[in-house]
Amino acid sequence: MTDIKTLLEANIRDVPDFPKPGILFKDITPVLQNPECLKAIIDHFAGVYSDAGIERIVGVESRGFIFGTALAYAMGLGMTLVRKPGKLPWKTASVTYDLEYGTDELQIHTDAVEKGQRVLVVDDLLATGGTAEATVKLVEGLGAEVVGCAFVIELGFLEGAARLAPRPVVSILTY
Numbered sequence: 001m002t003d004i005k006t007l008l009e010a011n012i013r014d015v016p017d018f019p020k021p022g023i024l025f026k027d028i029t030p031v032l033q034n035p036e037c038l039k040a041i042i043d044h045f046a047g048v049y050s051d052a053g054i055e056r057i058v059g060v061e062s063r064g065f066i067f068g069t070a071l072a073y074a075m076g077l078g079m080t081l082v083r084k085p086g087k088l089p090w091k092t093a094s095v096t097y098d099l100e101y102g103t104d105e106l107q108i109h110t111d112a113v114e115k116g117q118r119v120l121v122v123d124d125l126l127a128t129g130g131t132a133e134a135t136v137k138l139v140e141g142l143g144a145e146v147v148g149c150a151f152v153i154e155l156g157f158l159e160g161a162a163r164l165a166p167r168p169v170v171s172i173l174t175y
Contacts, residue, residue: 004040004041004172005172008031008037011031012026012031013026013030026125028063028152038070041067041172042070043074045067045071045170046071046075048150049150052118052120053147054075054077054119054120054147054148055077055117055119056078056080056113056117056118056144057075057077057078057079057120058079058080058082058113058120058121058139059079059082059122059123060082060135061081061084061087061106063124064082065079067122067150067152080139081108082106082107083106084105084106084107087107088108090111092110093138094107094138095138095141097137098130104130104131108138108139110142113142113144115142115143115144116143117143117144117145118145118147119144120146121135121139121150122149123150123151124151124152124153125151126149126151126161126169127158128158128159129158129161129162129164130160132149132151132160132164136149136164136167147167148168148170149164149167150169150170150171151169151171151172152172152173153171153175154169154173154175155175156174156175157175
């Protein structure tokens, strides 16, 4: 059996100068196309969090929906969506956060998590941590407890995990 890190590294495509010059983009679409990779990711996270008492998965738009939904299914849990403005049809809570150039906003349904509910935030990539930190603020603002954050890839040199402390961060690959 192939080690999960080796398997993923063999299937992640590096795209130079995307979305702008000087950026080396880590493209996970080949990972998603490979059933062995997708299964390995979900099985890995399900194993890591099997005894964590998680009651809900929170997926961040958009690739967090892919991994979060599959993980929720594997763990027998419900799935909550965190989306960009105007995408959720019910009453929402929102948070604005800073980007490198400007600001962005995320929203969650006000009834998407319950007070005291133990949740895991899931996304594909942790870079500077702004999106994940905003997601944590939304979830905790509704009274749930974020017990951890899970990412397929972490760009460790950007130190995004520090913004999520003291919540534990689990990343399969760190660059």
